[in-house]
Amino acid sequence: MRYPGRRGTNLPRMGDYNQLVVLDHIRRARVSVSRVELAAVTGLSGQTISNVVGRLLEQGLVQEGERQITGRGKPRTLLHLRPGAGYALGAHIDPVSVTIVLLDLAGTIVERAVVTTPDGSPAVVAAIADEVARMRALVPGGEVVGLGVAAPGPIDPEAGRVIHPPLMPSWGDVPLRDRLADATGLPTLLDKDVAAAMVAELWQGHHELHTTTLFVYLGFGIGFAFAREGEVLSGSSRNAGEIGHLIVDADGPPCFCGNRGCLGVSVALDRLVAEAVDGGVLPASTPRGTPAELDVAMGRLAAAGEAGDAVAREILDRAARRLARGIVIVSDLIDADGVVVGGANWARLAPYLSAAARTEFAGHATMRELHGVEVGGTALGPWIGAVGAASQVLDAAFTPHASLLVAQPAGA
Numbered sequence: 001m002r003y004p005g006r007r008g009t010n011l012p013r014m015g016d017y018n019q020l021v022v023l024d025h026i027r028r029a030r031v032s033v034s035r036v037e038l039a040a041v042t043g044l045s046g047q048t049i050s051n052v053v054g055r056l057l058e059q060g061l062v063q064e065g066e067r068q069i070t071g072r073g074k075p076r077t078l079l080h081l082r083p084g085a086g087y088a089l090g091a092h093i094d095p096v097s098v099t100i101v102l103l104d105l106a107g108t109i110v111e112r113a114v115v116t117t118p119d120g121s122p123a124v125v126a127a128i129a130d131e132v133a134r135m136r137a138l139v140p141g142g143e144v145v146g147l148g149v150a151a152p153g154p155i156d157p158e159a160g161r162v163i164h165p166p167l168m169p170s171w172g173d174v175p176l177r178d179r180l181a182d183a184t185g186l187p188t189l190l191d192k193d194v195a196a197a198m199v200a201e202l203w204q205g206h207h208e209l210h211t212t213t214l215f216v217y218l219g220f221g222i223g224f225a226f227a228r229e230g231e232v233l234s235g236s237s238r239n240a241g242e243i244g245h246l247i248v249d250a251d252g253p254p255c256f257c258g259n260r261g262c263l264g265v266s267v268a269l270d271r272l273v274a275e276a277v278d279g280g281v282l283p284a285s286t287p288r289g290t291p292a293e294l295d296v297a298m299g300r301l302a303a304a305g306e307a308g309d310a311v312a313r314e315i316l317d318r319a320a321r322r323l324a325r326g327i328v329i330v331s332d333l334i335d336a337d338g339v340v341v342g343g344a345n346w347a348r349l350a351p352y353l354s355a356a357a358r359t360e361f362a363g364h365a366t367m368r369e370l371h372g373v374e375v376g377g378t379a380l381g382p383w384i385g386a387v388g389a390a391s392q393v394l395d396a397a398f399t400p401h402a403s404l405l406v407a408q409p410a411g412a
Contacts, residue, residue, distance in 0.1 A: 018044060020400035022052045023081075026062055027106065027398075032078035053079065061085045061105070081106055086398070087139050089186070090390025091128045092150040092193060092383075093117065094344065095167040095220055095291035098124060099386040100131040102138065105398070107204050107391060111135050112383060116292075121162075121174045129183035145397050146187035148389030149180060150196035153223065157238040160190050167220050167291045189392050191234075194223035194241055196388030198232050200380055201340055203391035203399075214336040216327060218343035220291060222267055226334055230399075248325040266322040269345070272315055273297040276304075279311040295344070302348035313352075320352035324360040331373055332366045342378035343385075350377055 021042055026033055039049045056062045063082050067075040083106035092099045095117060102111040113131050118124050128149075136144055152165040160177025181188040191199075194217035201215060215225040224241035226233040234240050244264025245257050252261025253271055265271055273294060276282040281304050287293040304312035327339055341353065357375045361368060378384050 017400050018042075018048060019052050019055060020398060022049065023056060023061060023398060024400055026056075026079050027081045032065055032080050034076035034078055036076055038079075059085075083108060084139075084141070085143075086394070087144045088146060088148065088390040088393035088397075089132055089135060089144060090148045090150070090196075090386040090388065090393070091132075091180075092196070092385030092389055093124060094152065094193070094385070095165075096295050096344075098127060099383055100128060100135070101383055101386040101390055102135040103387065103390040103394065105394065107387075107394070109383065109387065111138055112386070120170050121176065121179070125176070125179045125183050128180060132184045132186065144186065146189065146393040147180060147184055148189045148191070148196065148391070148393040149176060150191060150193040150385040150389040151176060152219070152221065153192040153194075153242065154237075154239050155190060155192055157190065160188075162190070187393075189389070189396065191238065191389070191392060192223065192225075192241070193217060193219065193385045193388075194225040195232055195234055195238065196392055197342055197378070197380075197384045198225035198227050198388070199395055200384050200388030200391045201378065202227055202230055202232070203395050204380065204387075211338055212334055212336045213338045213340060214327070214331055214334065216323075216339060216341045216343075218267075218323075218341065218345040218349060220269055220294070220344075222264060222323070224330055226336075228334075243326065243330060246326050246329065248322045248329075252322065261322070263322065263326040267319045269294045269298050272301060272319055275315045276301045276312065279315065281309055281312045281315070298345065298348060306351075316349060316352045317356070320349055320356040321360070323349070323353055324356035325364075327357060327375075328360045328365050331361075335367060337371055337373055339373060339375040340378050341375070342380065344382060346377055347382075 022038055025038055025041055035049050035053055039046050060082060062079050065078045065080050067077050083104040086105040088103050090101050090103065098115050098117050100113045101109050104110055115127050118127055132147060151162045154163050155161065156163060160175060162171060162174045162176045164173065165171055177188050177190040194215060197217055198215040213227045217223045222244065224243050226240065244262060245255065246263045247259055247261050248263045248266060249261030252266050254260050255262040255265040270288065273282065273288050277284055277286055282297060282300060286297050288297050301312055305316045331339060361373055365373065380387050
């Protein structure tokens with residue numbers, strides 16, 4: 001069934017909004033769509049559609065394709081998005097690696113690179129700038145709209161700063177957005193990695209725009225993001241989703257906040273690796289002092305569970321049950337009808353979390369008798385943070401947002 005999507009307006013001075021509405025429908029059609037279908041789904045008049053499509057053709061954002069015969073009357077000319085009409089770059093920074101991707105207007109990854117996270121923010125900026133320059137050279141005939149950056153929170157979005165990101169002690173308070181804009185010469189957006197991941201899911205068209213969706217990001221920490229009607233709900237400081245101190249097990253491990261069983265500490269990599277060492281799954285000599293060492297140790301724990309080690313499986317099962325409780329609590333809070341999980345550690349926990357989430361939703365979700373909640377993993381794989389950062393640039397430039405409907409002063 002075609003998604004409801006956003007509807008246009010026939011009011012004056014709304015041409016830019018209508019153009020984005022039409023472009024968004026053409027993009028989401030994926031294959032093709034006719035002018036008649038666009039008029040039906042957007043609520044715009046046939047003349048308005050004709051005018052808007054004409055402008056999109058002139059700008060090279062769409063192109064005409066084959067003709068479709070549907071009964072009597074004039075054949076309909078199908079419209080397609082031109083993926084090469086625009087590009088965006090995205091970078092995702094985490095304590096172990098920096099991922100950079102180049103997306104076209106359709107959201108397809110044209111190029112990507114992964115580098116080990118250098119020590120210190122100046123070196124990270126330099127590494128991203130080098131890859132940005134290389135990738136821009138791949139599309140000399142296409143416009144690079146900008147650079148999106150996804151980073152661990154918390155962030156100050158107004159100032160474009162990353163503030164003391166976890167497991168990156170040398171960073172402090174860093175004006176990352178402006179430094180990258182200066183280094184690359186591109187307009188730059190900065191957001192939390194989990195919010196960027198949520199935008200990636202929306203931009204890639206994996207979810208109907210009329211739903212309420214929860215995204216769960218499993219990296220070195222855990223974060224949630226929320227979307228309703230195709231818009232990410234970011235909060236007053238764009239730091240919504242910091243749920244590390246949600247209590248999911250009153251008898252769980254102690255947290256530095258003074259409580260026990262907080263979600264963040266219950267599924268933290270250092271906690272799980274420590275349990276694996278204490279349980280004999282990993283040797284006592286296992287290196288775990290740096291994020292890279294923790295990542296390797298977590299991979300070994302997941303491999304032991306996959307191989308059938310009973311202690312490893314119990315550690316991962318317990319973490320999954322606690323995580324599933326947190327997901328159900330937050331899903332009830334926002335009345336979500338879909339949950340998507342992604343991030344560097346999703347693949348490692350997927351066999352355990354999928355089953356735990358089904359059990360938890362069936363037994364404890366408040367809304368279980370009103371509607372189901374679909375839980376699944378992202379289709380975008382480990383690149384989702386970088387893809388999301390680039391998608392935010394495309395979203396800002398090419399998606400109709402309600403703010404565009406605010407009347408502008410005369411002459412604006």
